[in-house]
Amino acid sequence: MLSYQHIYHAGNLADVQKHALLAWVLDYLTRKDKPISYIESHAGRGVYDLMAAEAVKTGEAAAGIAALQARFSPDHPYARRLAETRAMYGEMAYPGSPLIAALSLREGDVIHLAELHPQERAALAREAERWGAHVRGEDGLKMAVSIAPPTPRRGMLVIDPSYEVKEDYVTIPKVIGQVARKWNVGIVMLWYPILTQGLHLPMLETLMEAHPDAFRHELRFPPVREGHKMVGSGIWMLNAPYGIEAEAAHLDRLFRKG
Numbered sequence: 001m002l003s004y005q006h007i008y009h010a011g012n013l014a015d016v017q018k019h020a021l022l023a024w025v026l027d028y029l030t031r032k033d034k035p036i037s038y039i040e041s042h043a044g045r046g047v048y049d050l051m052a053a054e055a056v057k058t059g060e061a062a063a064g065i066a067a068l069q070a071r072f073s074p075d076h077p078y079a080r081r082l083a084e085t086r087a088m089y090g091e092m093a094y095p096g097s098p099l100i101a102a103l104s105l106r107e108g109d110v111i112h113l114a115e116l117h118p119q120e121r122a123a124l125a126r127e128a129e130r131w132g133a134h135v136r137g138e139d140g141l142k143m144a145v146s147i148a149p150p151t152p153r154r155g156m157l158v159i160d161p162s163y164e165v166k167e168d169y170v171t172i173p174k175v176i177g178q179v180a181r182k183w184n185v186g187i188v189m190l191w192y193p194i195l196t197q198g199l200h201l202p203m204l205e206t207l208m209e210a211h212p213d214a215f216r217h218e219l220r221f222p223p224v225r226e227g228h229k230m231v232g233s234g235i236w237m238l239n240a241p242y243g244i245e246a247e248a249a250h251l252d253r254l255f256r257k258g
C-alpha cells in the first residue's frame with residue numbers, strides 16, 4: 001500500500017532541480033518541428049496548491065521555489081511554465097512534472113502518465129483530460145517497458161519514484177536497460193535522493209557501469225528536518241541533449257547565489 005504523497009514536498013529544492021532541468025530538456029526537444037512522446041512512470045497529481053495544509057505543514061517550498069524563483073530569468077523554460085501554471089490555477093499553484101510536460105508540448109505530441117496511488121491518480125486524471133494526456137493506473141515501470149519504443153519515436157521517459165519500495169533501487173537499472181535496448185534514441189531521466197546511508201549508491205554504480213556516457217547532476221542541501229536522511233538530490237540522464245552540461249552549470253551558479 002503506497003502512502004507517499006508529493007504535496008508534502010512540492011516545490012522543495014529537489015523539485016526545483018528536477019523541474020528546471022525537465023523544462024529545459026522539453027524546451028530543447030520542442031525546438032525542432034518534429035512530434036515527441038513524453039512518458040512518465042511516477043506522475044503524481046500533476047499540480048499542487050502550496051497553501052494546502054499538507055504543503056504548509058512541512059513548509060519545504062520556502063527553501064525551494066519561494067527562495068529561488070526570482071533567480072531564474074523570466075524567459076527560462078521553468079520560469080515560463082511557473083507563470084503559465086499560476087495563470088491557469090492561481091498564484092500559489094505549483095506545477096508537477098506532468099503539467100510542465102503538458103505546458104511544454106504541442107499538438108501532435110503524445111503524453112503517457114502512470115500513477116498507482118488512487119487519490120493521486122483521480123486528481124491527475126481530472127486535469128490530464130484537459131491537457132490531452134493518457135493516464136494509466138498501472139505500475140509505471142512496466143508501462144514504460146511496454147510502450148518503448150513509443151510513437152512518435154523522439155522523446156523522453158521520466159522516472160521519479162518516491163523509493164518507498166526499496167526494491168526500486170534494484171529494479172530501476174534493469175528497467176532502464178530494457179527500455180534503452182528497445183528505444184536507443186529515447187532520453188531517460190531518473191531522479192534519485194542523496195541519502196546519508198548511501199542507499200542510492202549501488203543503483204548509481206550499476207547505471208554508470210552500464211551507461212558510462214550518461215549525464216549526472218547532483219545538488220546538496222541541508223536536511224529539511226533534524227535527522228532527515230536526504231541531504232541532496234540527483235538527476236541521471238541517458239541520451240541527454242546537447243548543451244545540458246552548460247545548463248547544469250547555470251543551475252549550480254543559481255543554487256549557490258543568494
Ligand SMILES: C[S@@+](CC[C@H](N)C(=O)[O-])C[C@H]1O[C@@H](n2cnc3c(N)ncnc32)[C@H](O)[C@@H]1O
Nearest residue numbers: 042043044096097114115116117139140160162
Ligand atoms: C515523487 S512522486 C512523483 C512526483 C512527480 N513526478 C512530479 O515531479 O510532479 C512519486 C509518485 O509515484 C507514485 N508511484 C509509486 N510507485 C509507483 C509505480 N510503481 N507506478 C506508478 N506510480 C507509482 C506515488 O504514488 C507518487 O505519487
